[in-house]
Amino acid sequence: MSEEILINVTALETRVALIENGLLQEIFIERHNHRGHVGDIFYGKVVRVMPGMEAAFVDIGLEKAAFIHASDIAAIDADGFEVRDAQPQSIQQLLREGQFIVVQVAKDAISTKGARLTTHLTLPSRNLVYLPRSKHVGLSQRLEDEQERQRLMEQLQHSLERESWEECGGFIVRTAAEGVTADEFSEDIRYLHRLWLKVNQRIEKTKKISTVYREEPLYMRIVRDLISPQVEKIRVDSGHSQKEIKQFLQDFIPESVAKLEAYGGDRPLFDLFGIEGEINKALGRQVMLKSGGDLIIDQTEAMTTIDVNTGGYIGSKNHAETVLKTNLEAAAAIARQLRVRNLGGIIILDFIDMIDEEHQRQVHRALVKALEKDPARSSITGISELGLVEMTRKRTRESLGQILNSPCPVCEGRGTQKSPETVCYEIFREIMRIARAYENKVLLVMASEVVVERLLDEESATLAELQELVAKTVKFEVEPMYTQEQFDVVLSG
Template sequence: MSEELLVNVTPTETRVAVVENGMLQEVYIERSASKGIVGNIYKGKVVRVLPGMQAAFVEIGLERTSFIHASDISVIDKEGVEQRNAEVADIRSLVWEGQSLIVQVVKDPIGTKGARLTTQLSVPSRYLVFMPQTQHIGISQRIDDEIERARLKELVERCSAADPSYSKSGFILRTAAEGVGEDELMADIKYFQRLWSALERKMKERPAPSVIYEDLPLYMRTMRDLVRPDMEKIRIDSKESFHNVLQFAEDYIPELKNRIEYYPGERPIFDLYAVEDEIQKALGRKVPLKSGGYLIIDQTEAMTTIDVNTGGFVGHRNLEETIFKTNLEAATSLARQLKVRNLGGIIIIDFIDMQDIEHRRQVHRTLEKAMEHDYTKTVISGVSELGLVEMTRKRTRESLEHIMCEECPVCEARGSIKTSETICYEIFREILREARAYDNDKLMVLASQSVVDRLLDEESASVADLEEFVGKSIQFQVESVYNQGQFDVILL
């Protein structure tokens, strides 16, 4: 498996693409005007407590107030260690209005919702995640070798025991820690020691609301979080960013230093790998399959639905085999689409109905296997009574569509608009209202070209009847700036 990381940096936007065997798998976008804030730590101020929701609104200096649930608020004992209880305490016993609170963002503001917060703080490095208030050592589930898991846990315990200040703290070993030695882990722990001392000073000195800790810029975060030992190349089209990444590699991942390249080509790096085309395709509803079938992906605020269709695929043997092959291909394709589009929350997949129970099991297994390569947490249910597969995918940032697109001002995100015939009848009803309310001789209708054309052609007889009925003359004027659904009836 050949995997490459492409980094496109401009003054206004940074984009990172993960390409596997020449095919785009993931894309990350960070714009200077709207940077993601997941992982940032703030000193916030509680502005409202909502007992009925077991939650509170916290002001951290963003456009919208942020949200914290009682289950995300740590209870700290006298020793300064987090106490975890199965039962969630009453929000009123945890926070109060006007209180200063140290919080961390776990979900970016999405749509009309503010950022989601927690007081369970953590700070990542290359190999470890440091949890200053939790006495726990965890290991990434992606490290599945039990001997390696035991070795890493014993190493971290030994390294942290060397410094008494870590007796109340905990660590999570990241996937990148697999195979590393004591020196690398000790370097990370010393880095945390310096960083956390600086953060504690800021927590005491700075007023609320203010930023305490900001995560690295996107191109540096990807080096820390996405780069794996088997990654073939990391190509960067900005000389300044290239040197920064090279320095980062020297400090943390020297074995990958020779795989980092500066791309100076005239042709944009995303065009060279057809990433630009793939991004444009990922903004559409329809995803063609190689067999001739296709997916229809609809993203709404409540959930994302994926419908599988055979399309032009007729198969070679029988209908059940055709359906089975289409569903297998769809399962692999939609797993990639979820990553590229960064779709999260509840996802409902409507595979084509299969009569064979073994076929259903194989399609379900194919989907699970395809999702194993997804670093975002997913939970997949079995096939429901209605033949649907339900799944959830953790949502921490905006989807690709929400980053790059906005609501259509014409259809207002409904996906359809009223026909010109419907608008004509609405105009007739408005004319009747105006005629009854005001005593004048003439009315003027302002509308789009398509609506005025219909009023003067197919509906001309209806207009004549209406003029006779209200006893007023009706004139029409095209307004080029009006969309099909807009109109005005004014008195002359």
């Protein structure tokens, strides 16, 4: 499996694409006037405590007040470490309105919801995540090899002893640390220690709502978090960004410096690798499968639904084999689309009905296997009698559609609008209402071109009967700025 990272940096935004075996797997977009805040640490002020929700709203200086649940709050002892109580405390015991509190953004603001906060602070480096207020030392659950887990823990303990690291906070070994030595851990420990000293100094000095720590720019976070032995190339089209990445690689991952390549071609980097087209496809509802089937993806406020259809695929064997092949292909395509579109929350998958239980198990196994590559945590149920799979996928940032799209001003996000026929009948009812209320002999209807054309063509007979019934003359005027649903019926001289 070969991977490439493409980094496109402009004055307006940064975009990063992760390519796996020639296919786009993930796309990250950060606009410089609206960058995300996950990982940022704030000195905030509690503005409202909600006992019924066991939560509070905190002003951290963003457009919307952020949200923190009681389960994400830990009391701090005299030494600055989190206190784990056997009995959970209520939000009223933990916070009060007007109180200042140090918090970190765990999830960006999405749609109408504010950012999600936590008091469990973390600072990441290449191989470690530092927990400045905890004494816990552990390993990432994605490190599965038991011997490697034991070796890493021994190396980390050796580094902590060498650095005289006692009562100074905890660590979690990251997945990227596989194969590292005690010396590399020591470098990370010293870096994180210096970083926390600076952050803590800012916390102690500040007296008002402010940002005390900002995460690295997108391109630096991606290189830090995603680079692995499978990554063969990192292509960057910005000289300044390339220099920053090179310095980081030289300091922390020197064996990967040779993978970095400055792109200076005439053709835009994302055009060259077909990423622009993939992004546009990912904004559509329909995803075509190679077999001729398709996926229909609908994202709503509550959940995302994905419907699998055979489409034009009729297969060469019996119906059950056709359905199985389509569902197996769909399982792999769904896993990829979840990553590319960054869909999270509750997701309902509607596979084509399968009677054979073995076929159901094959499709379920294929879906689970395809999702193993996804860094976002997910939970999947079995296939129900209706052929549905319920799953959840962790959501920490807006989906691709939420970043790039805005609600349609015509249909207001419904995805449909009233037909010309429906609007014509609404106009007829409005004419009847106005005719009863006013004595004017002439009425003027202003509407869109498609509606006026229908009134004068398909509905002309009905219109003539209506004019005779109300004993009034009805005139029409095309209003080019009106949408299909808009119209006005006004009195005319």
